Amino acid sequence: MQMEExxxxxxxxxxxxxxxxxxxxxxxxxxxxSSLDYPEISDECAHALxxxxxxxxxxxxAPYRPRxxxxxxxxxxxxxxxxxxxxxxxDFDDALTFLLILYTQVPSITGYPxxxxxxxxxxxAYVDDVSDEHLYKSLRRFWISLDRMLPDAFVHxxxxxxxxRVARMILxxxxxxxxxxxNVTLKVDPEITPDDLIEDGVRxxxxxxxxxxxxxxxxxxxxxxxxxxxxxYNSLKRGGGSHTLVRMNLREVALQHTGDIDSFFETTLPHYxxxxxxxxEARIRFLVEEAKFYEHDFLAVxxxxxxxxxxxxxxxxxxxxxxxxLLANTGSEATxxxxxTANDLSYRITKAVSEFVESRPMPYTEGNNGRCFLHxxxxxxxxxQVSAGTRIPIGTEPSMFEHIEAVAPHHDFFAAGVSDIFHxxxxxxxxxxxxxxxxxxxxxxxxxxxxxxxxxxxxxxxxGYLVRxxxxxxxxxxxxxxxxxxxxxxxVENSHVEDRAVKRVGVRERTPAGSSQ
Amino acid sequence: MSARQLxxxxxxxxxxxxxxxxxxxxxxxxxxxxxxxxxxxxxxISLCDGCEVCIPAxxxxxxxxxxxxxxxxxxxxxxxxxxxxxxxxxxxxxLSRYVTVxxxxxxxxxxxxxxxxxxxxxxxxxxxxxxxxDLFSAIKADPELNRLxxxxxxxxxxxxxxxxxxxxxxxxxxxDLKALDPQTHLEMTGSPNTEVLxxxxxxxxxxxxxxxxxxxxxxxxxxxxxxxxxxxxxxxxDPKVPLKIIGFRxxxxxPEADVFEEPTTSHMAGIGTxxxxxxxxxxxxx
Numbered sequence: 001m002q003m004e005e006x007x008x009x010x011x012x013x014x015x016x017x018x019x020x021x022x023x024x025x026x027x028x029x030x031x032x033x034s035s036l037d038y039p040e041i042s043d044e045c046a047h048a049l050x051x052x053x054x055x056x057x058x059x060x061x062a063p064y065r066p067r068x069x070x071x072x073x074x075x076x077x078x079x080x081x082x083x084x085x086x087x088x089x090x091d092f093d094d095a096l097t098f099l100l101i102l103y104t105q106v107p108s109i110t111g112y113p114x115x116x117x118x119x120x121x122x123x124x125a126y127v128d129d130v131s132d133e134h135l136y137k138s139l140r141r142f143w144i145s146l147d148r149m150l151p152d153a154f155v156h157x158x159x160x161x162x163x164x165r166v167a168r169m170i171l172x173x174x175x176x177x178x179x180x181x182x183n184v185t186l187k188v189d190p191e192i193t194p195d196d197l198i199e200d201g202v203r204x205x206x207x208x209x210x211x212x213x214x215x216x217x218x219x220x221x222x223x224x225x226x227x228x229x230x231x232x233y234n235s236l237k238r239g240g241g242s243h244t245l246v247r248m249n250l251r252e253v254a255l256q257h258t259g260d261i262d263s264f265f266e267t268t269l270p271h272y273x274x275x276x277x278x279x280x281e282a283r284i285r286f287l288v289e290e291a292k293f294y295e296h297d298f299l300a301v302x303x304x305x306x307x308x309x310x311x312x313x314x315x316x317x318x319x320x321x322x323x324x325x326l327l328a329n330t331g332s333e334a335t336x337x338x339x340x341t342a343n344d345l346s347y348r349i350t351k352a353v354s355e356f357v358e359s360r361p362m363p364y365t366e367g368n369n370g371r372c373f374l375h376x377x378x379x380x381x382x383x384x385q386v387s388a389g390t391r392i393p394i395g396t397e398p399s400m401f402e403h404i405e406a407v408a409p410h411h412d413f414f415a416a417g418v419s420d421i422f423h424x425x426x427x428x429x430x431x432x433x434x435x436x437x438x439x440x441x442x443x444x445x446x447x448x449x450x451x452x453x454x455x456x457x458x459x460x461x462x463x464g465y466l467v468r469x470x471x472x473x474x475x476x477x478x479x480x481x482x483x484x485x486x487x488x489x490x491x492v493e494n495s496h497v498e499d500r501a502v503k504r505v506g507v508r509e510r511t512p513a514g515s516s517q
Numbered sequence: 518m519s520a521r522q523l524x525x526x527x528x529x530x531x532x533x534x535x536x537x538x539x540x541x542x543x544x545x546x547x548x549x550x551x552x553x554x555x556x557x558x559x560x561x562i563s564l565c566d567g568c569e570v571c572i573p574a575x576x577x578x579x580x581x582x583x584x585x586x587x588x589x590x591x592x593x594x595x596x597x598x599x600x601x602x603x604x605x606x607x608x609x610x611x612l613s614r615y616v617t618v619x620x621x622x623x624x625x626x627x628x629x630x631x632x633x634x635x636x637x638x639x640x641x642x643x644x645x646x647x648x649x650x651d652l653f654s655a656i657k658a659d660p661e662l663n664r665l666x667x668x669x670x671x672x673x674x675x676x677x678x679x680x681x682x683x684x685x686x687x688x689x690x691x692x693d694l695k696a697l698d699p700q701t702h703l704e705m706t707g708s709p710n711t712e713v714l715x716x717x718x719x720x721x722x723x724x725x726x727x728x729x730x731x732x733x734x735x736x737x738x739x740x741x742x743x744x745x746x747x748x749x750x751x752x753x754x755d756p757k758v759p760l761k762i763i764g765f766r767x768x769x770x771x772p773e774a775d776v777f778e779e780p781t782t783s784h785m786a787g788i789g790t791x792x793x794x795x796x797x798x799x800x801x802x803x
Contacts, residue, residue, distance in 0.1 A: 401532055401628055428534050430801065433633065437540035438532075441631025 001035050026111055033060040039282040045275045053252040054276045056283065057109075057245055057380065063283050064291040065107040067313070069241035070228045071304040073117035076102055077125075083298035092126040092134070096142045103150060106299070112152040114231040115241075116182055120159040120167035127166060139169050140177070147179040154231040160187035161216045163197045171200050175207040184211035185229040187219070190443060195436050202432040202439075205452050212419060212451045215411075215443045222415035232378050233419040233449050240309025240367045242416065244283040247315030247377045248276045250322035250349065251386045261326050261345065265352055273356045280312050280372060281362060288364045311368035313416045314357050315377035318386040319346055320393050337392035337406050347409050350390060354413040373416030389418055397423065404442050411448035419449040426454050521655070523615045524648035527561045527640060531628045537668040537691060537727070539633025542625050546648070547613040549641040551672050552707040553695065555734055555777065557769040560602045561640040563609040571601035571611050580611055590614075608771075618648070618655045625662060634666030634688070643675035646682055653686035668727065672706070673713035680719055689727030690720050691761075696738040697747040705737060714750075721755040729758050733788060734765040735780045744788060748795040759799035762789055 001009075013019070013027045038061045041049070048054045059067060077095060080088040084105065089095040099117070106113035127135060146155065159167040167186075174184060186201045187193075193216075201211055212233060219227050219235055226238040236242055257268040287293055294300045294307040320336040323346045327334050334342040357372050365371055376389030387393045390410040397403050400422050407420050428435055435452060442450060527545040530536075536543045549562045556562065565588065572580045572588070577596055583589040588611040595612075602610045625635065635656060637649050653667040666688040673692045680690075694713060696702040702710035720726040729751065733739050751758065764780040789802035 399532070401631065404631075405627075425534060430803075431534045431539070433538055434534040434540035437633050438631050441540075441628070444630040 006031065006035050030060060033062050033064075036062040038062075039286040041279055041282045042275075045278045045282075048272060048275045049279060051252070053249055053256065053272060054279055055247050055249060056279060057247065057377075059109055059244060059283070062291070063244060063287040065109070065293055065297075066241050066243050066287065066310065067109040067245050068114045068230050068234055068236060069106065069108060069299065069305050069310075070115040070230060070236055070238050071102070071106055071113075071117075071299055072239040073099065073102070073122055073304075075239070076302075076304050077122065079302070081298070081302060083302060089126070092123070092130045093138055095123060095126045096138060100142065100145055100149070103146075107297075108231075110152050110154055110231075112150050112155050114154050114156055114234075115228050116146070116155060116157040118158040118187075118228065120164050120170060121162070123166045124164050132165075135165065135169055136172075139166070140173055143170075143173045143177060143179065147177070147181040150181055153180050153183065155181050156183040156185065156228075156230045158185045158187060158228055159211070160197065161189035161193045163194050167197065168200065171204045171211075174204050174210055178208050183231075185233075185449075186211040186213050187216040187229075188213050188439065188443065189216040190440055192216075195433070198436045198439055199432045202435040202452075205435075206429050206432070206454060209451070209453075212449055213439050214449045215447060218411070218443075218446070218448050229417070229449070232417075234313060234375060234417040235449070236311075236313075236373070236416060237309045237367050239304070239306055240311070241305065242313045242373070243287050243310055243364065244280060245313040245315050245375065245377070246276055246280045246283065247317055247375075248272055248353075249318050249386060250316055251318035251325065254322040254325040257326070257329075261330060264326060265348070269349070269352060270356060273353060274360070276314065277357075277360045277362065277372070280314060284312055284362065284364050307364060308366040311365040311416075312362060312372045313375040313377075314353075314372035315375045315389075316350070316353055317377045317379060317383070317389050319349060319376075319390045319410075320387040321385070322349060335396070337396060337398055337403070343406050343409075346390070350410050350413050368415070374414050375416035376410065376414045376418035378419060390414075391420060400424065400438065404445055404447065408442070408445040408447050411446055414448065417449065419451070420447070421451055421453050423453050428452070428454065521618045521651040522645070522647040523617060524621070524645055524652065525564065525613060526616045526621075527558075527610065527613045529621070529624060531624070532631065533636070536636040536638060536670060537634065537689070538666070540631055541668070542628065542632055542635045542665075544621065544635070544637050544642075544652075546637060546640040546642050546645050547610075548644050549639055549672070550644055550674050550708065551641065552608075554705055555732070555765055555770055555774045557766070558640075559608045559769075559771050560605065560610045561613075563607045565609045565611055565613065566607055568606065570606055571604055574600055574604045576600060618651050621652060622655055622659060622662065625656075625665075629662055629665065632665055634668060636668040636670055636691075638670035641672050641674070642669050643671050643679050643683070646675070646679045650682055650686060653683070657686055671716070673710075673716040674708060675712060675716060677715065677719055680716065680723075680725075684723055684725055687725060690716075690725050691728050691730060692717060692720065692726065693730045693732065694747070694751075695732055696743070697750055698738075698743055701738050701743065705734070717751075718754050721758065726755060726758055728761055730761045730763055732763050732765060733780050733785060735778050735784070737777060739780070739784075739788065744791055748792050748797075752795050752797070756796055757798070760792055760797050760801070762792065762800065762802045764803065 009031055010028060013024055013031065016024065049056065077098060078088055080086050084101060086098055086101065089098040103113045103116060108114045159170055188198060201213065204210060214229055223235060223237055227235055228238050229235050234242065253268060253272045257264050299305045323336040323342050326345065327342055332341065336342045336346050354374055357374050361370050362372050379388035390407060392403065392406065403422060411418050525547045527547045529545065530543045533541050533543045545561060547561055548564050552562060569582065576598065577594045579591040579595040580601060581589045590612055642649055649669065656662045656665055656667060667686060668689045668691060669683065669687055670691045673694065694717065695705050696710065699710055717726065717729060731747065762785065764785045765777055766779055767774060785802045789800050792800045
């Protein structure tokens with residue numbers, strides 16, 4: 001970037017009336033970073049990056065902090081912090097204050113911590129002599145502080161898989177406060193987590209769109225039991241994290257391809273898969289060898305993170321479009337999510353990418369035995385005509401069971417996260433046990449991470465009578481002739497999620513600095 | 518082992534959130550002994566008599582005279598347009614079919630991990646007691662399916678013998694009470710309610726009554742006196758029974774139901790309160 005261009009952009013940022021002081025400072029830092037040279041990559045790699053066939057998610061030219069880090073908060077609480085001049089807390093309120101202070105010192109790509117710890121298990125050690133009333137008051141204050149002090153939608157906490165009173169109180173506060181922050185994941189182990197806690201989670205989803213449910217046994221298989229789900233459903237090792245996230249746009253890769261499907265797997269896909277790896281490697285080397293983050297940051301010095309627990313996320317997205325384009329090239333009309341041939345091709349693609357990632361050595365990724373973690377990337381707001389990760393395009397999802405059957409086989413490959421959203425009838429609100437059934441079934445089918453959305457604009461069975469398919473078709477065409485009678489009473493006034501104030505809270509990962517350029 | 522009874526099925530759903538506790542597989546059996554003015558699924562009332570009126574009406578020519586009384590349906594050309602159902606002079610459908618117990622078990626297997634159980638609805642499930650018994654017995658005996666609970670959604674017009682047959686393999690019954698007053702019941706359903714009331718009493722005694730559903734049709738069965746008597750009678754029979762109070766909705770009903778209005782939300786809420794005031798703890802108004 002030339003100096004004149006830099007100045008013009010900086011001027012624009014500091015005078016932008018739409019941005020708060022903090023946002024302006026964040027963008028100014030991004031601009032400064034953008035004025036530096038990009039880590040050295042091949043011309044081919046630079047070209048693919050420029051064409052957005054591969055994408056660094058606008059992390060910046062000179063990575064000086066890991067994308068995501070997951071401090072070992074348990075260790076911090078036990079040993080205190082020299083850097084922050086804090087003794088180990090000895091009671092519940094001190095523990096909350098300790099954590100709040102520490103959070104302000106945890107970097108990430110967004111500038112806010114993406115992981116707050118597994119707050120229920122962290123806090124259980126301090127609540128033995130805390131009354132329910134005290135627990136409620138202090139945790140409520142803490143919860144409001146998180147939302148106001150860390151206003152980013154990717155600030156994320158985990159609870160479960162064990163039932164306990166802190167987890168219950170967190171869910172209660174979620175239903176009560178309707179905050180965007182923090183994002184919440186409920187770890188579910190079918191053997192350990194009682195139905196009752198899952199059902200509490202389901203009731204919370206109906207109120208506030210959170211939590212996501214994760215398959216704890218599958219996570220521990222891939223990451224060990226010290227893992228956390230952070231940011232936008234990225235699962236990583238605690239005490240570690242991810243240096244960077246580079247993603248391959250499979251739609252664009254498919255558009256580059258000429259030839260049949262087999263040759264896609266022999267030439268085009270491995271070509272761009274390697275360029276993605278090259279970009280990842282260059283970014284990791286800069287962060288570790290030039291910026292030397294892991295040598296000087298107090299989190300590393302005090303042992304709250306360890307570079308040996310880190311890896312990098314290797315992301316893919318646009319699988320649906322990739323499949324549909326490759327099939328259309330052969331004259332087939334089969335589409336992902338609806339036809340077995342298309343689904344089979346999609347599994348072949350994720351398997352091929354997974355095999356590539358497993359075979360490609362990567363420096364400083366001891367957290368995953370010298371390899372990247374595969375991640376199904378769920379998109380940023382500048383993505384157009386391309387579906388998140390391995391998701392079925394929005395609006396074309398089949399019925400829930402078919403939906404689960406179609407996407408579940410992918411979940412096995414994505415240790416660093418993959419998630420789906422299922423749309424359920426408004427009537428589910430009256431039958432949360434049914435959602436518990438579906439969660440258990442989905443995990444039995446191998447799903448890793450998902451949540452629900454209530455659909456309030458569809459054709460809904462109120463109670464046990466059949467709705468004919470012809471009625472559904474008529475409903476779609478006539479735009480809801482029966483609408484007022486078929487929607488569950490109170491659905492609209494109960495959907496708080498849509499009208500909550502999101503303006504104050506940023507979504508700094510989905511709308512990264514620079515993504516509009 | 519003697520051959521299991523065939524079931525006469527209208528249709529089934531692999532996932533249902535509204536037919537009992539949890540997520541359920543639901544079979545809608547064909548044929549009902551009531552003829553309710555406000556029926557939402559009138560095409561499940563009668564069995565097809567083979568009159569063939571629907572054959573030329575089908576725009577896809579998917580229907581033909583079958584080997585027995587049931588018509589043959591070409592499922593590859595059928596588009597679910599339901600014109601055959603609309604032209605049927607007998608409140609039936611050529612699309613219902615006979616199914617075996619094994620066929621139904623196989624249909625449940627793929628989604629079994631997602632289910633709390635199986636519900637048999639209708640039509641009127643108790644009109645085919647042997648099939649329901651065979652189906653539920655087979656579920657209970659199947660190592661893959663035996664954790665599923667078995668429920669019946671019924672209009673209550675079944676004899677004690679039927680319930681005695683079904684009770685050992687049935688976990689719960691959801692039962693409709695359309696009206697306590699015999700005359701009102703007769704007008705609304707075409708049948709007396711003697712058996713319905715006996716069924717409620719009997720199922721409560723043997724602890725199989727999962728819930729009673731009360732349909733509210735404004736002007737037909739919701740006078741303050743009728744509601745008070747219903748509440749009092751139900752309370753005397755089973756003060757703990759969960760109640761689901763369902764407002765009449767026009768969807769799917771025949772033209773003779775046009776004279777009725779759908780109840781307002783506040784009217785329904787008032788009725789819910791009335792039942793709660795009588796002492797019922799578990800009242801859900803829909």
